[in-house]
Amino acid sequence: MSDTKPLVDVRDLKEYFPIHTGWGRTLPLKAVDGVSFTIKPGETLGLVGESGCGKTTVGRTLLHLYKPTGGEFYFDGELVTEKNMPSLRKQMQMVFQDPYSSLNPRMTVEDIIGEPLDVHHLYSGRAERREKILSLMETVGLNAEHATRYAHEFSGGQRQRIGIARALAVNPRFIVCDEPVSALDVSIQAQVVNMFEDLREKLGVAYLFIAHDLLIVHHISDRIAVMYLGRIVEIADANELNNNPIHPYSISLLSAVPIPDPRIARSKQRIIPEGEIPSPLHKPSGCAFRTRCPYATERCAAECPELTERSDGHLVACFNK
Amino acid sequence: MSEKILDVRNLHTSFTTDAGEVRAVNGVSFNLEEGKSLGIVGESGSGKSVTAYSILQILTDNGRVTDGEILFKGENILKYTPAQMRQFRGKKCSIIFQDPMTSLNPTFTIGNQLMEAILLHTDRNKEQARERAEEMLNLVGVNEPKRRLKQYPHELSGGMRQRIMIAMALASEPDILIADEPTTALDVTIQAQILELMQELQKKIGMAIIMVTHDLGVIAGMCDEIIVMYGGRVCERGSAEDIFYGPAHEYTKGLLRSIPSVSTKYEKLIPIAGTPINLLNMPKGCAFCSRCDSALKICLDQVPEEQLVSPGHYASCWLNVKKQAEEAGEAQA
Numbered sequence A: 001m002s003d004t005k006p007l008v009d010v011r012d013l014k015e016y017f018p019i020h021t022g023w024g025r026t027l028p029l030k031a032v033d034g035v036s037f038t039i040k041p042g043e044t045l046g047l048v049g050e051s052g053c054g055k056t057t058v059g060r061t062l063l064h065l066y067k068p069t070g071g072e073f074y075f076d077g078e079l080v081t082e083k084n085m086p087s088l089r090k091q092m093q094m095v096f097q098d099p100y101s102s103l104n105p106r107m108t109v110e111d112i113i114g115e116p117l118d119v120h121h122l123y124s125g126r127a128e129r130r131e132k133i134l135s136l137m138e139t140v141g142l143n144a145e146h147a148t149r150y151a152h153e154f155s156g157g158q159r160q161r162i163g164i165a166r167a168l169a170v171n172p173r174f175i176v177c178d179e180p181v182s183a184l185d186v187s188i189q190a191q192v193v194n195m196f197e198d199l200r201e202k203l204g205v206a207y208l209f210i211a212h213d214l215l216i217v218h219h220i221s222d223r224i225a226v227m228y229l230g231r232i233v234e235i236a237d238a239n240e241l242n243n244n245p246i247h248p249y250s251i252s253l254l255s256a257v258p259i260p261d262p263r264i265a266r267s268k269q270r271i272i273p274e275g276e277i278p279s280p281l282h283k284p285s286g287c288a289f290r291t292r293c294p295y296a297t298e299r300c301a302a303e304c305p306e307l308t309e310r311s312d313g314h315l316v317a318c319f320n321k
Numbered sequence B: 001m002s003e004k005i006l007d008v009r010n011l012h013t014s015f016t017t018d019a020g021e022v023r024a025v026n027g028v029s030f031n032l033e034e035g036k037s038l039g040i041v042g043e044s045g046s047g048k049s050v051t052a053y054s055i056l057q058i059l060t061d062n063g064r065v066t067d068g069e070i071l072f073k074g075e076n077i078l079k080y081t082p083a084q085m086r087q088f089r090g091k092k093c094s095i096i097f098q099d100p101m102t103s104l105n106p107t108f109t110i111g112n113q114l115m116e117a118i119l120l121h122t123d124r125n126k127e128q129a130r131e132r133a134e135e136m137l138n139l140v141g142v143n144e145p146k147r148r149l150k151q152y153p154h155e156l157s158g159g160m161r162q163r164i165m166i167a168m169a170l171a172s173e174p175d176i177l178i179a180d181e182p183t184t185a186l187d188v189t190i191q192a193q194i195l196e197l198m199q200e201l202q203k204k205i206g207m208a209i210i211m212v213t214h215d216l217g218v219i220a221g222m223c224d225e226i227i228v229m230y231g232g233r234v235c236e237r238g239s240a241e242d243i244f245y246g247p248a249h250e251y252t253k254g255l256l257r258s259i260p261s262v263s264t265k266y267e268k269l270i271p272i273a274g275t276p277i278n279l280l281n282m283p284k285g286c287a288f289c290s291r292c293d294s295a296l297k298i299c300l301d302q303v304p305e306e307q308l309v310s311p312g313h314y315a316s317c318w319l320n321v322k323k324q325a326e327e328a329g330e331a332q333a
């Protein structure tokens, strides 16, 4: 392991949503329940797990789009608070899943990308503003003549580029990418994935890359964290996780990935967990995976397993594996 | 040899819209053998769903089949009377959609809807239908079937609802099951459960499956035969092995090249350049031409005919025509 200081250092992050269950009662929905990880400058951490396990909430809570219920977030060594968030916010951006709904269709590309420049007063005159916008467009592979056109005139892949150019306008050092290619056609996904990789090489941006397509996550990530019902159950180097998953949930998740190769797909031994994902409002006690886990023992119901290091940088939260 | 159960010939389907006539399907041909699985893949908007809906005649009012034949066990279903068509839809061919909520009625219980399907399509009485409904839920792996029958769709998870949809589709014991992106909205482990279930049921009941999806991984694991669509046409068709290990159309090749694999982690992905086509503004020649790195002059002007690549494997690409001509020339020389 290199000893570069982490840019992003998240400790025991919690986000509970109060849910009204009727008769004036509320229950906490523990969407994120004690999540810790680090990301180094220029590093990509992939975040995977099933729908509703809390991936988006982790991203939104880090950026204070939700007020954190608990935990600490150090950005480049500095504890992020409500007070200093506005000034740090420039260095952290988010790219959303849906390039259709996250852009105002009545704004031109120039104005969409220019907005954060205006907000943060990042130019001294019209000419510099325009220059910056054009250079951002070039960075993400958009033509200069697109500047005066409206967002709705563009294809999905192009809109995703516009969204990214906008996120880059403030020179962020960290970008949360929430399912940035899921809404795109397969033939377009590779363009956008390559662009993320180019930006990382050129600008040294660090990413938290949330996606459900494990092949894409494996491709782009240095390390991958697997979440289940609000907690990280395993975190490891991308290749290590792929070759040697240890947590029973990671094992079944990886075994369920449909591989686009008929011979491999037909001979693949799937280890699919029984049953459905429990509701996060009524999470099982102890290890949340125990209701679907073939290795569960009494201890799994009584205690919640913490992440422990199994080999260099490979952490797993399980009593029995 | 298995029997051809469905034979689609030169299917054309159009929609009338304010912006003009949208020719969503432009001469699609393929056939499906009894008990086999056929996958339809292709770009978004390439006409996969419209092809499936044309077979079942469930197009919206502005859409119609303008040409071609759809032969079910040798009979052209496009010539069916409305009554025959209802019979076909109910008993011979069922469909499941991506979003089960659009096809389940939120105001009726699962039991209500499932029993209605059974009563409508088989000759069982009410008591037998209830028993059959429970049996079906068991078959598709829904736990506590008695309790589920009394529940409403919104009380169930997405995976559970999709199982119910499969149970409804199977209630009539159809010969053909069409699945339009049946697992796209589901998580991978739930998706794997559903796909496994479909394969098991196929073995048990012996029905044929048409699987519409944009997910090459799903197709690779499920399908014997594959058709690849681009711009409302079939650009290539063949066995799963033909398509994955010997693709013969530039779009198929590009598609397979562009998806990441575990072994190419440190290589750049190879995208397909350009943007998807606009059906209202179709090029004169090959629909893929503007995105194709190997395009010839002729590709701009003329739509390539389907060529036989190897037994059972067809592709519509001028490069194959050129190659075959060159080989013929060499053979002569």
Ligand SMILES: Nc1ncnc2c1ncn2[C@@H]1O[C@H](COP(=O)(O)OP(=O)(O)OP(=O)(O)O)[C@@H](O)[C@H]1O
Pocket (backbone or CB within 6 Å): A017, A029, A031, A049, A050, A051, A052, A053, A054, A055, A056, A057, A058, A212, A280
């Ligand atoms: N604003 C909110 N108020 C109440 N509950 C919420 C809110 N946002 C998310 N949740 C709940 O928190 C849990 C985690 O949701 P989240 O969107 O983070 O999951 P996810 O992992 O991103 O899922 P997906 O893969 O479907 O995007 C879910 O049970 C969700 O219903």
Ligand SMILES: Nc1ncnc2c1ncn2[C@@H]1O[C@H](COP(=O)(O)OP(=O)(O)OP(=O)(O)O)[C@@H](O)[C@H]1O
Pocket (backbone or CB within 6 Å): B015, B016, B017, B022, B023, B024, B042, B043, B044, B045, B046, B047, B048, B049, B050, B051, B060, B062, B063, B214, B279
């Ligand atoms: N009711 C309709 N009216 C007008 N045009 C339609 C209608 N239904 C489909 N189309 C058009 O027909 C074309 C083919 O659509 P289809 O739904 O078959 O695509 P698809 O291959 O299933 O795509 P996807 O992967 O996005 O589901 C599209 O361009 C679509 O806009």
Ligand code: SF4
Pocket (backbone or CB within 6 Å): A247, A248, A249, A287, A288, A289, A290, A291, A293, A294, A295, A296, A297, A300, A305, A317, A318, A319, A320, A321
């Ligand atoms: S802690 Fe127990 S229940 Fe949880 S994954 Fe490990 S064995 Fe299974």
Ligand SMILES: [Mg+2]
Pocket (backbone or CB within 6 Å): A055, A056, A057
């Ligand atoms: Mg999410």
Ligand SMILES: [Mg+2]
Pocket (backbone or CB within 6 Å): B048, B049, B050, B180
């Ligand atoms: Mg479709």
